[in-house]
Amino acid sequence: AEEVWCKMISETMATFSDKLLFAIQKDESVYDSFFRICREGLPNDADERYQWLRSNGYVARDEADINVYVAKVAYRHAPKFKWLYEKLFRKYPHIFQNELDLVVWGCGCGLDLLALYDRALKENNPQLWLSVRSVTLIDISEVALKRAKEIAEVLFPVAKERIKTFNCNF
Helix, strand or coil, rough: CCHHHHHHHHCCCCCCCHHHHHHHCCCCHHHHHHHHHHHHHCCCCHHHHHHHHCCCCCCCCCCHHHHHHHHHHHHHHHHHHHHHHHHHHCCCCHHCCCCCCEEEEEEECCHHHHHEEEEEEEECCEEEHHHHEEEEECCCCCHHHHHHHHHHHHHHHHHHHEEEEEEEEC
């Protein structure tokens, strides 16, 4: 019953940011929530879009492409992010106790931001959202940058006025 209620609420929410905020309030993994939100938003031509993305360096053209990319590929990135942030928090725990500026080169649609946030919660460091004072996002896809910026605004509201995006063809 709770799953049906959550799906109903999720479907009635107008924006992606609303859906992500709802997931945070439910205390679920934001990475997993994003994966679920994208799966629910898959277009009818998902398979054709995925083939196009594979042939074109996974550069998203629109939000439907982001949903396809996340639904078809995001689970492959999860172990890498888990390993990276686990090592980072273990080796440099003091870094995440102070103010910091995030720079994400090749940010895509923001999967790494979600994984970082999830790891901070596992490390009992939920105040990370307060210590991130600025975020710089760099990617080749304008639409992916837009989505990554939305994610950064939800996860790091203190940095909201200092979130910058740069479209760059590597």
